[in-house]
Amino acid sequence: MTEIPLSVLDVAPRAAYASTGDALRNTTELARRVEALGYRRFWVAEHHNMPAIASSSPAVLLAHLAAATSTIRVGSGGVMLPNHAPLVVAEQFGTLEALHPGRVDLGIGRAPGTDQYTALALRRTMDGLSAENFPEELQDLIAYFTGDDAQQRILASPGRGDKPDVWLLGSSGFSAQLAGLLGLPFSFAHHFSSANTLPALKLYRDSFRPSQWLDAPYAMVAVSAVAAPTDEEAEFLAGPSQLSFLRLRSGRPEAMATPEEAAAYPYSDREREFILERRDGQALGSPSTVRGQLTELLDRTQADEFMLTCMVYDVDARARSFELIREHVAPHLTR
Secondary structure (H helix, E strand, O other), X not given: OOEOOEEEEEOOEOEOOOOHHHHHHHHHHHHHHHHHHOOOEEEEOOOOOOOOXXXXXXXXXXXXXXXXXXXXXXXXXXXXHHHOOHHHHHHHHXXXXXXXXXXXXXEEEOOOOOOHHHHHHHHOOOOOOOOOOHHHHHHHHHHHXXXXXXXXXXOOOOOOOOOOEEEEEEOOHHHHHHHHHHOOOEEEEOOOOHHHHHHHHXXXXXXXXXXXXXXXXXXXXXXXXXXXXXXXXXXHHHHHHHHHHHHHHOXXXXXXXXXXXXXXXXXXXXXXXXXXXXXXXXXXXXXXXXHHHHHHHHHHHOOOEEEEEOOOOOHHHHHHHHHHHHHHOHHHOEO
């Protein structure tokens, strides 16, 4: 029996009364701290038109994070491929891999990571808004790294010969099946699509075909996790994230409220029901509580790796959550 690897997904959350620069500096500090704790990867996600999130440009942020760390793998969780030309992504991540060989992950998603109006502003055309060309664009992207015949007329430089590890991300069966058919590692977004986790993982494993990248399926499960010395403190720390998600889904996104503001927010009965549904599948509480929750999730999913995301207002509390999990939870997550 061995411990399963633990990794971190961050979105550079921007707290109320703080600047975007503060958010990015906090993410940099968090990357250094989780590296020292022994986490395997530090990924950042692409989101747009969201005041509470500063990770709109993963490639730029990853260049900074890779330079600020030395051993932890850095990557995108993910780059939303329909927002970008595959050649541009290949050049960006080929540059990162050339600068930091063996440390770069390119996680690819097919959702826009934003609303339809912002997606149109990114793409400048209605074409591709449905992501119907995603499988073809993904294979074009990989070909730029490998120099396959399909892209012989165009040299991605950097890119060709500087291939990061490519992952497929998803919250549904579509990406799960595609990852399996292509023989790619797969990361499932359990943190916002917990009802689909088990069916998607089964589809991925059933569809898997060995490839030059993998001999066997490799599934990572992304889960929201907030640990604190007590269940009550963890509940308090999780309040701002829950309120931010509610505001986002209500069409009024704002920077992350303080825990005190979130605790004082006058939730309606319907809003409280939404929050309870949102919490399904999260790991939240004291170290012993989180240990039980993640152990149960590991038993159900048979994940090869967990990627933890922690949307907490204060960076020190965020780092402490990862420290508590590393010290008190990780040794019990074995396969």
